[in-house]
Amino acid sequence: MADASLLVVEDDAAQRELIQSILRSAGYTVRGTDSTESALRLLAAQTAQLVVSDWKLKDSDGMALLRSVRSDHPGVGFVLATAYGSIQHAIEAMRAGADDYLPKPFERQALLLTVEKALRARALSAENQRLSERLGEREKLVDLVGKAPSMQLLYRRIEKIAGTEASVLISGESGTGKELVARALHRLSRRAAGEFVAVNCAAIPEGLMEAEFFGAEKGAYTGAHAARAGRFEAASGGTLFLDEIGELPLTIQPKLLRALQEGVITRVGSQREVRTDVRLVAATNRSLEAEVAAGRFREDLFYRLNVVPIALPPLRERREDIPALVEHFAARAARLHRLDPIPAIPRSVLKRLIDAPWKGNVRELGNVVERLLLLADANGISVDDLPPEPTAEPAGGIRLPAEGLSLAALEASLLRQALERESGNRSRAAKLLDLPYKAFLYRLEKHGLASADDVS
Structure with missing residues (x-):
């Protein structure tokens, strides 16, 4: 805090120089002036972290300056010092937004402690504001669920x-x-x-x-x-x-x-x-x-x-997020379909959901959870209510043999089988393999199948 920028506003030149000298000796960067008008002009040209002002000024009073600073420079701290009032002045100043009040005459240590306290209060306020803004930003990520x-x-x-x-x-x-x-x-x-x-x-x-x-x-x-x-x-x-x-x-x-x-x-x-x-x-x-x-x-x-x-990671690489996603999708389905009470998803079902391959990733999980809630009966949800797709082995149950296999040969074989099943219709064969049509044609050409009339 010792490198903070301060503005001293005091109509008594000797007193102003004394205050500036004390603050500079503590490491602060200090400017000084004698009126509300010049103080506001200095703040407009270069802001300060804290204003230390006398109650009585050349052209008005410290309260007028305080109100202007709060209006035009809300992030700037403010300490009001005076020998002209009573406790009532202090109450009035604090209600108007002053960070602290310093009665005159004051000793060097009292000035430094008051300034340090006001600067720390301002820093804490700014940090709270940043945290609030950060929380607001995170709320805008509300549809993205997961802590992986x-x-x-x-x-x-x-x-x-x-x-x-x-x-x-x-x-x-x-x-x-x-x-x-x-x-x-x-x-x-x-x-x-x-x-x-x-x-x-x-x-x-x-x-x-x-x-x-x-x-x-x-x-x-x-x-x-x-x-x-x-x-x-x-x-x-x-x-x-x-x-x-x-x-x-x-x-x-x-x-x-x-x-x-x-x-x-x-x-x-x-x-x-x-x-x-x-x-x-x-x-x-x-x-x-x-x-x-x-x-x-x-x-x-x-x-x-x-x-x-x-x-973006596939769901199978962040399975620890599946319980939170299930809760998120269940709440969304309950709101959409006005389900009350929300059917509970038992631990056995949740375990199956966590272990499923999820070829369709988060979208598929959301659809499955919604279906489970909509089809739940008086007995609740059980493992038997799960559709076969999410719990099936990936890639149709194909397992890598100990001796290995040729991936190219496997891909070519799947292309042929898809064309056979769809009687040579390339568009339907591409859908069967969940491939974009262009990607399907590219793979046909890659394996020398693009010009074949008979691929059986």
Whole structure:
């Protein structure tokens, strides 16, 4: 505290010099003046941590200065000293927001102790304020549940980068909560009052993607009966979240890169540039580095998106969070479906939930918990109520033999089996393997199956 900046306001020049001298000898940085007007001017030019003021000043009184400081500089401490009053002055000053009161005449030690006490009170108040703000920030992460080390790292990363304008690339398996993280970044950002616009890139037909992103003028394409703004314009001033960014066609990638680099877009059917201001958050469940290497994703766009990477852990790597997640999802389902009382989930069921493979991650767990609560009867919930999927062995019960196996051969065999089961229909075969269609075609080509008419 000894390096704090102080302002002494005293109309008696000799007394002011004495107070300044005592405070400087204790290591404080001290300025001095004799009036309310000059004190406020000095604070406006360079703030102080504490004002030590006399009750009687050149142009007014210390109470007038106190009220102005509390109004214009609420974080600055204030000590009022006077020989002109009584205890009533002290009460009045404390009620108006003074940190302490110092009766004159005072000794050197009394001045230093009062100043130190006021500075410590201010520091404590500031720390409490910071803790309150931090708690408020954590409340904005309310949908993200878990105390596993990987989640603690995630919370710290979100809090550190949310207030920046950096693009963020969130990676993780399906169901790990990528959109929840994107929304948390938005809520904690300076753009929180703006729109959060979410776009699933895999759900937009390639022929309509440019219009969806950048908008279109009337008559720009069949069915464009009126001009419409795209997602970039809708998100201007806020956050644009592009989910499944790995599904973005190569044809649209240069235009997305330009929009991000230059902050301008051009509607389909127009030559006029429209300036936009978005903070971009993208998400993927695949390796964009591998997509770049395979020539399916532009390297320059990848680097533009991947300014700050966030990798989400799968649920199987943070099983210690499953009890808290079950409680969270049970409470949410109870609110949504107005369940009262909330059916209890017994320990035997919870153990099975903890041990399950959770291929669908947190999303799958939420669905299972909701189903358990909705189907509970008078006898409560039992292990028999669990669906077979979460407790099944991963990968269809395949176990690695002692002698090992060829992963490439296994993948090729699964591709053939999926095509056989779906009578050669590649779209249905891709869904059977829970693969994006493009990824399925890539694997067919990789294993020399792309041109085969008969894959049996």
